[in-house]
Amino acid sequence: MSTPLVETQGLGVSFGGVHAVNSVDFRLETGELRCLIGPNGAGKSSFFRLLCGQYKPTRGSVKIKGQAIDGLQSYQIARLGLGIKTQVPSVFDGLSVEENIWLSARRALPARAAKTAATEAMDTVRLSAIAGKQVGTLSHGQRQWVELGIVMAARPDLILLDEPAAGMSDEEVVRTAELIREANRHCALIVVEHDMEFIRMIAKTVTVFNRGTVLVEDTVDKVLNDERVKDVYLGKDLEMRD
Numbered sequence: 001m002s003t004p005l006v007e008t009q010g011l012g013v014s015f016g017g018v019h020a021v022n023s024v025d026f027r028l029e030t031g032e033l034r035c036l037i038g039p040n041g042a043g044k045s046s047f048f049r050l051l052c053g054q055y056k057p058t059r060g061s062v063k064i065k066g067q068a069i070d071g072l073q074s075y076q077i078a079r080l081g082l083g084i085k086t087q088v089p090s091v092f093d094g095l096s097v098e099e100n101i102w103l104s105a106r107r108a109l110p111a112r113a114a115k116t117a118a119t120e121a122m123d124t125v126r127l128s129a130i131a132g133k134q135v136g137t138l139s140h141g142q143r144q145w146v147e148l149g150i151v152m153a154a155r156p157d158l159i160l161l162d163e164p165a166a167g168m169s170d171e172e173v174v175r176t177a178e179l180i181r182e183a184n185r186h187c188a189l190i191v192v193e194h195d196m197e198f199i200r201m202i203a204k205t206v207t208v209f210n211r212g213t214v215l216v217e218d219t220v221d222k223v224l225n226d227e228r229v230k231d232v233y234l235g236k237d238l239e240m241r242d
């Protein structure tokens with residue numbers, strides 16, 4: 001079997017008596033698109049933070065491309081090919097969409113490769129029509145897409161997205177789903193999201209967290225019909241769009 005892009009074994013982090021993440025064995029292949037769901041407090045954000053080195057594990061390990069990341073700083077983990085939209089290093093409101101995306105590419109790559117990567121990222125997020133617009137003047141949805149373009153421009157192998165559809169209109173959600181599928185032609189993604197309809201639009205495999213552990217991992221249809229999943233969401237609406 002080939003080396004997975006991400007692999008965790010027995011991964012856990014605790015805060016006092018709270019086991020935010022507990023004994024998680026997780027595997028993501030190169031180029032995969034995976035959604036993480038789970039009720040509030042299930043451990044999804046903590047798991048993300050462990051993957052990018054923001055939290056140090058209390059137990060277990062995280063490997064990216066076969067390399068253990070313990071002891072590495074976040075910037076060193078980013079150099080392994082990890083892009084995180086919630087941590088877009090710098091979005092300059094006074095610069096244009098294109099300038100922001102180009103700067104991100106140039107920070108990560110030599111000049112020639114940066115030009116290609118920036119052009120590709122602009123294509124992926126379909127913002128050519130507003131390439132010259134100042135980012136500070138954009139709508140919430142457009143800004144999210146610019147941020148995705150900024151992450152894409154650095155040519156990561158894996159992007160972590162935390163609730164990319166939050167606060168968006170139905171139309172923006174559909175477009176965001178399309179952009180994520182497009183981004184997935186270039187790299188793997190792990191997406192944490194509460195909006196189940198959005199998950200249906202993008203997901204193949206879904207990992208369900210509950211109380212810090214992986215409850216189920218399966219196709220989106222099987223997961224959404226799984227009695228155990230329905231149980232953990234009991235009393236909380238599975239957020240469905242009409």
Ligand SMILES: Nc1ncnc2c1ncn2[C@@H]1O[C@H](COP(=O)(O)OP(=O)(O)OP(=O)(O)O)[C@@H](O)[C@H]1O
Pocket residue numbers: 015018019020038039040041042043044045046047
């Ligand atoms: N830095 C921290 N200090 C103390 N407790 C924490 C910390 N980070 C997470 N926790 C606790 O760990 C548990 C899991 O939290 P986490 O934010 O990872 O869940 P989540 O699935 O992302 O929830 P949500 O969907 O509400 O964002 C919660 O009980 C939370 O209070």
